[in-house]
Amino acid sequence: MMSTWVSAVVALVAFVNGMRNEDVRQPCAHIQTSSSVVPLGSPVTATCVISNNCLQVIGQDVPIEWRLGDRLIPGSPVASESGRVSQVVIPSFNHTGAFLTCCVQTSPVQIVGGVKIRAGYPPEPPQNLSCQTNLTTPNTLTCSWDPGQQNTHLLTQYTLHTEIWDSNENNTYTLPTGVHHYAIPRSGFVLFSEMGLYVKAVNELGEATSAPITMEPIGAAKFDPPKILTVEAVPKRYGCLRLSWSLSQHQAWMRDCRLNLEVRLKTADSSQWSGQPISMSRVKPTRPLDQCRLLHGTQYLAQIRVRYQQSPWSEWSRRQSGVTLESAPTGRLDSWMKLSGDHVHKQLLVHLFWKPSKLFRANSQNVSYTVSLQKPPGEKGKVCSTTGSYCTFQLPRKAKKVYLRAVNAAGKSSPTEVRVYRLKGGLTVISAVTAIPHDERALRVQWRNMDISSLTGYVVEWRPLLKADFSLTKFEIVDRNQSSLIITGSLEPYKPYGISVYPRFKDGLGLPQTVNAYSRQKAPSIVPKIQIKKTWQSNVELTWDEIPLEQRNGIVQSYKVFYWDEKGPIRVVNVDPRERRVLLKDLNTVSVYEAFVMVNTFGGSLNGSTIHFKIEPFDAVTVVMIVTATGVGLSLLTIFIVMTCFSNSRRLKGRLWPVVPDPANSSITSWTSESSQYTHPAWDSDEPNPVFLSHLSFLDLSMKLSKEEVDIWLNSAEDTSDLGESICGSPFIPGYSGSNSDSVPYATVIFSGQCSSPPPKDPHVYLRSESTQPLLESEESFSPKCYQNMATDGMPGEQCFFGLGHDCAVEEGADPVFIWDEFPFLKALATNDTQNN
Template identity: 20%
Template structure:
């Protein structure tokens, strides 16, 4: 059969070519054994017949293909398993030879139509429209044609079938509509689908209009007018209906709630009241209708409206925590949800009242805490306010007595969550409160939840993965009897820290002090358990030091001189993270003398100086240097107090020995009187030269010092220690200069007088810079002036 079809095709092609040649048309003819549209995956041949003696080639989509020869004027190409649309052509090498070709499309035959259904829409009371839909199946990649066939029955009269053509190449769901009168009792529908590869029909479906008919058009809803708990909606319908269904839901809900589903003879327009709504909610409304029989209409378009506000009816959830400075506390409250608070919160009011504290403040609506001074016996009250008024007050007290602590409070992690459990106390509590927060961030991110007294286990919510948490469980036996049991360092999920701490070093001698800051929360990966310090010297000797996570400083001592490299890493339950940035420091050689050696040298120097001070020559030198340094305090002898008193009492002066047991013996306590004569020149301003023998002074021991205030010129007429008629005057202790006698005078003093005065101490003996005094020459006012030039010359 195929061979016969092929033979006839060739014959026809030759005839066509002969005719074309006769009339002077193209010299090339191209055709396919399967036609222009073929089924996907099929195989066939394409032929090219020509009358030119030039060389001819065959192409597939501009690509040369190896062809076969049928005869001297015809060539062909075998096509196997075609998968898409192809273009085949035949080209001649001669300039006068024409080319020819053919586009071949590949696809599928049409599927049988499925899910055929029809509905009846009544537009007016006398007529309506039937709309039928069906699914045409898979895409055939070819041009398809669907035909809806309808047969109607009115009483004893049958009409049809009436054909309704639908053409589509892409969509799966097709539809067609037609008008019918209300006199039609029965309709029969079926669908025929066809393309170039075949034709199929669906099964016939029979409907009565009572089954599908009398569906009214969808209602139209007007904008609702709402109070706080009720909305009034205007519904419009083009025909008289017997049933109306109105549904509503707020924006948080997924399911619709049905308000009304039956009415009687609703006219074209009517208002409906929807009650039992909540204040300050955004509600969505929709409606549909139907006649006494038949189908419901389509849902109307959704309309939305807010109900009005009411004063909040629910109290806030309030908690407090002491601040880290121990001088203040922070009051917390949870956000007043606008659905619970019956309106938009405008502000919060906080009142703290105690023995020594009274605070009243209004806080912005976007704030959830407020700080006040620490108060141990205060009453804290918080309100929320919207445009309609204040919420009920929430009052807590800071005055608390300690209840028994919970036992076995455990915090465990697993399945990306944290579970807190505890053993119930012996005394039945009234309530539990669980608080939690990221480690070190209590004041900023405190969370809490109140739990029923019968609960002994709960799962934390509002937590982040790879975050370390801590918190506590509170047991309330009454409003003021509370205990707190804490838990620390638990994470829902942990990963290895992704960085090391930032380190700073301080080198002192042969030790180094390391300080670091905690890793940022995003780099910890959970709860840090410890830090590891890597210390490497220039000899590549590596030492490790482990430090607890609670520390932030560490000291390494007794380091030998070298160049050191230091790094630091952090670890948690998941593992050890990478080391941080490397730092370099130096330990240098200690060139200073040891402290003990310095102390020994200093002690030797002090001992050596003390030995030097025992020499009279060195003491004299030190005294002379000291006097040179005090040049500016040497007074003028002529203006001294002693000189002025001598002018008043001419000829006599009382010299009195120093009193006290430290300078005189008991034998010499009685006053010794000495007669003196003072000679003056004719001028009263200047004293005369001494012409008589001066009073001999007793020889002084090395320990005896000159009394620093004896400053007069005296002459002795006689010196009898026992029977002198003259009285010995006491020394004036306010005079600035010391009198002196020459060495010759001192030689004339007899032995008795020397022995008598041997034990008298006129001057203090504690000055180590003055040795035995030597007297020479006569003492004048000019002579007592100190001149240091001689000292430096002799030195």
């Protein structure tokens, strides 16, 4: 709707203000205003006059209305004009631009006239007009100004006006819209002639002019940075440097001009320039400059800058270095000594550190240091010589002091006396030592001390823990009233430093307090892997190694162990950083668990790798206990059995290994000896020994035994060595040839059981032995005994071996031959005995 209305207004204005053909068509209405451009917020009055030949109102009276943009505003008709003239008053015009239109109330409403009204502010006077001369190619004079803070909302035109007084030459330079600076070409100014300049601003509501300035273009020139040619020591003048310099090649033609100059200096090892620059006025580039009151034998860096009178300063020149003349070192050195004993050689191992005090001057670029036992300088008592600030040497235990000197090519300094102090144990003076970051390159060390009258001060020592070089040790001597110190220098972030605070007394040093600190921390580089140390029942113990110092990146605050199974929630256990172990209890023996450890420092945290583990129902400890108990039980049982066996060895031996008489070492009389009872113990003590014959051998001796010798067997039971002769004539032995035979092999009679056993169904078996070894004599007497046999079918209740004795009796009516038939061997003995008789 708005765009349609604006288009209509634009078309109407073009129709009203433009005449296509004045003879054919005249404007329908005419609007008169006080001004089409007015100050913003000022009142505006307008009058609309409708012509008589306007087709829209011919022959009728039509009301007139006003619109400002698309907003209807009230108007008032002029009474004397028969309703064809209307006037409107806008008390405050607050638009920077708007269309004011006049309309007649026909159907539809018709726009019969209109005008565009613009509003704004008159320009402000330009401020801060300044100009600067450029002496490089091309030479120009560039001026700039500030148009003011207020926006005029109207097109404002700026012009720069110059006037050269010596030549009475005036120039005006018109600037493009919105540009507030202009470069005057070299033809528009003279370097060494004064000129006036001002700026004028003009718009439809007025104009304004800046305050004029008067200047000499050379006085507004900014020179190029000058060049330092050389920096040299002044001969025979200690602490002086001579600077030779020149202008740049673009300003070299000004070498005869007198300029203002500033010099600034600093030592080569300093990070800041020393004090305020040294100013010199009206100097020529062809004249060198001398700078004195400098340190002797010290390297300096120098820079200069120039200007003409009050012109802007040039930029600083490039740095140039020079060294002053050397002189002997002056002042004393601050020192710090640490001792350790050598009991073998009865000497002390000394670590001595030193640094320049505030009053020390090396006065040389090449300085060395010597430590000696004697105060007068000499080579005899020298124990150390170095160009550094640290030395290690040995001293006798009785030494009380050493002397430290600085030496250069020009001489030696006065000796600094260093007393040999030993640690005093048993007295705690310092406590609660802390070190917190001050910034990324500094640490603030604080401690708490006790009020002790003999305390003279403190020594704060620090060194990097990742480097074993003692020369990197730094120290600071602190007053006794001080309880904190800011450590500065080349402290590296994420690197550990060991900081110790020693109390100083008049006669020694107290025990130190030491802490580790980082100027800046971050998360560790690695996390140690979890290891399963042992498991038992439903518990598991996890351990891990300590993180290497170079990979910690901070002080470890805690370990956190996260563990879970496939069913349960995640559980967390906090672990003290000194422990590095955790015991997980009440775990499920059928679940697989996962776990990892997280390491925390003040700078961040890092998670380790995840491990999997399962609790077995019988762990190693349980298995070991079971095996141990089983082994102990078996051992006790074995010991009991062995003891039992040894206590009944004869009975057990008789049961496991039956006794077989050795023919070479026994006789037939020993087969039934009472000694056999120990090898064949009876199960019942009432029963006789159940020993029975297993075999009986016959041996045919080479010579014929006499009848007297045969009678020994018949009449005595003490000797059985002639048994072979007495039985050699038995008709039961195959191949029997009588007593004249050379040899007869053994004959064996085998019984199938004991006397109490029933008679076997099979006949007795007689085996022939191939051995020809005769039986040896035996001193043991032979006395056959009768055994009581149990009654068996078809046999008498009692039987006797080796004939009848007084203990046996034959049943009435029994045939005695029956007994010999049952024992053919005995029958053979009896037959042989009969024949011999």
